[in-house]
Amino acid sequence: MNTSPPSDRWTPVELRRLIALVWPGQLLVVAGIIAANAQPQIAQHFHTTQIAWFSLAFTLATIVATPFAVRLGEVHGKRRVMLVLAAAGLVGDIVTVLAPSYPVMVLGRVIGGLYGPVAVLVLAAVRDLFPARKVSTAMGVVAGSVGVLSLLAPLLSGWLLDAFGWRGALWFLVASTVLAMAALCAVPETPRRAPAGRLDRAGALLLGGGLSLIVYGIGQGGDWGWASARFLLTLGAGLVALAVFVAVELRVSAPILDLRLLRRRSLATVLLGSSVPQAAYYASQAILIFLALYPHIPQVSDGLGWSTTHNALVGVPAGLVTFAAGIGVGRAARSVSPRALWFAGLTLLGGGLVLAAFHHSGTAQIVATGVVMGLGGGILMAGQQAMILSVVSHEEQAAANGMSSLLTQVFLALTNQALYTVLAGDSTVLQGTAFYHDSAFTNGYLVMAGIVALGLLISLAIPRLARTGDGTERPAASTEPVAVPVSPVSSA
Structure with missing residues (x-):
């Protein structure tokens, strides 16, 4: 009888699975960067003066779709659900x-946003498709590849947009989605881990509907008037929907967002304190x-008029610093x-945003402020995971990461719309397109710095945290239902 311990060597089958999962899992990073750069x-x-909805529509659709997708993946198999979502995307x-x-x-x-949950399902599938001793490494490869793609995608988007225009860049995304589907076909089906049951449709629809109303109201407030009945009714309806959402989530047995976890001060302050500033970043x-x-047009637009490729090259130092900080x-x-x-990280990011508000007139200034913000942002993205690990047990990590991702998406949708509203407040509409003045960019950076400051105030309530390597006992695992994980989508 062979009693030798299992080998840690990777078999050809395991390597093929790992390679096949990388592109579907990280396509959102590449797509988000290319789509963001295509917006101008x-x-x-x-x-159009409503370009904010190019990203918001995708984000809101992903927020609503992800809870259903994760639940259906547990019931019917993650590979099958990912293929359906990729086809919809x-x-x-x-x-x-x-x-x-x-x-x-x-x-x-909106339809393309249905692809969003694939990033979450890929990470969940890793746990099902690899031996326990190799899961951590496989997860690191799939998730860690975002660093490389974040450096290469801006250069790729610059070349595509400068050479082929926005339609050419979006055709590349079509081909990329086809490639992701082909890769998923090479992945075996995952085990079915849950019986068919009732989905929290009410919770997902109330969350998505409430956010959509609030985001839409904020976006139209400048045109309607901030004291108009139309604005107040839209905002009020959104707030009522979110209030009902909270009531529903506290009563259902399998909520999409387990608000009961927020009763613990340590976890609540970590999740809220980390989600708010990350959304601003x-x-x-x-x-x-x-x-x-955007072009430089006297009295109309104070854009720098750079090519997408030049902008990507200017951003390389910040990208390298962000990667190294993580x-x-x-x-x-x-x-x-x-x-x-x-x-x-909060101090660096907030300081970088304030510096950028007043120093953004040329390449040298943008490189310098970008490095400061990139350093702060890299610390925040990695620091959030370190804080979560220090306040939850191993069994609670999926629930905590799920809630963190969903909260970041929620705050990102609201922050994005607030930003576009601020930019529109000092703009000139020429032939139907809103062009922004220098003061709009200054105000935008300052508002983002203010949101980071809000995150700092919330973070002051975070209690002393254990170091991730000191062996301190973590809180006991919760016996309450876990939240559905949601991964933030890269968005401009």
């Missing part, structure tokens, strides 16, 4: 690239895109409190 061209092509991509009008394009983005990327890529935090968290690292 799309806004000018369709002469492909339809959305095709509608988007062929759209004859901007409303049709937004519809395509992601949203602030849109400011640079419009600043760099690695550094993982090592530092073994000997330094994650809370201390978190406050360092």
Whole structure:
């Protein structure tokens, strides 16, 4: 009888599975960067002042779809659900690239947002498809590849947009989705881990509907009037929907967002304190895109008029610093409190945003402020995971990460719309397109810095946290239902 321990060597079958999962799992990163950089061209092509909905439509659709997708993956198998979602995303991509009008394009983005949950299902599938001793490594490869793609995708998007325009770039996304589907076909089906049961449809629809109403109301407030009955009714209806959502989630047995976890001060303050500033960091990327890529038109637009490729090259130092910061935090968290690292990241990000508000007139200034913000953002992204690990047990990690991702998506949708509202407040509409003045970019950066400051105030309530490597006992696992994990989608 062979009693030798299992080999840690990777078999050809395991390597093929791992490679097949990387692209479907990280396609959202590439798609998010390319789509974000395409927004200035799309806004000018369709002469629209509502370009914010290009990203918001995708984000809101993903928020609503992910809880259903994860539950169905447990019931019917994750591979099958991922293929269905990828097919829906492909339809959305095709509608988007062929759209004859901007409303049709937004519809395509809503359909395309159904691909969003694939990123979450890929990570969940890793746990099912690899031996326990190899799961951690496989998860690191799939999730860690985002660092490389985040560096390469801006350069790729620059080449595509400069050489082929926005439709050419979006056709690349169509081909990328086809490639993702082909990769998923090479992955075996995962075990069915849950019996068919009732889905929390009410919770998902109330959350998505309430957010959509609030986001839409904020976006239209400038035109309707902030004291108008139309604005107040829309905002009120959204708030009522979210209030009912809270009541529903506290009563159902399998909620999409287990609000009962927030009764623990340590976890509640970590989740809220980390989600708010991260949303500001992601949203602030849109400011640079419009600043760099919009033309310079005296009295109309104070954009720098750069090519997408030039903007991508200018962003390389910030990307490298962000990547390095993430690695550094993982090592530092073994000997330094994650809370201390978190406050360092908040300080750097907030300071970088304030600097960018007043120093964004040329390449040197944007490189310098981008490095400061990139360092802060990298610390935040990695620091959030270190803080979560320090306040939950192993059994609660999926629930906590799920709630963290969903909260970040929620705050990102609200922050994005607030940012576009601020930008529109100092703009000139020329031939149907809103062009932004320098003060709009300044105000946008300052508002994002203010949101980071709000995250800092919330974070002050975070109690002392254990270092991830000190062996401190974590809280006992919760016996309550776990939340459905939701992964943030890269968005401008």
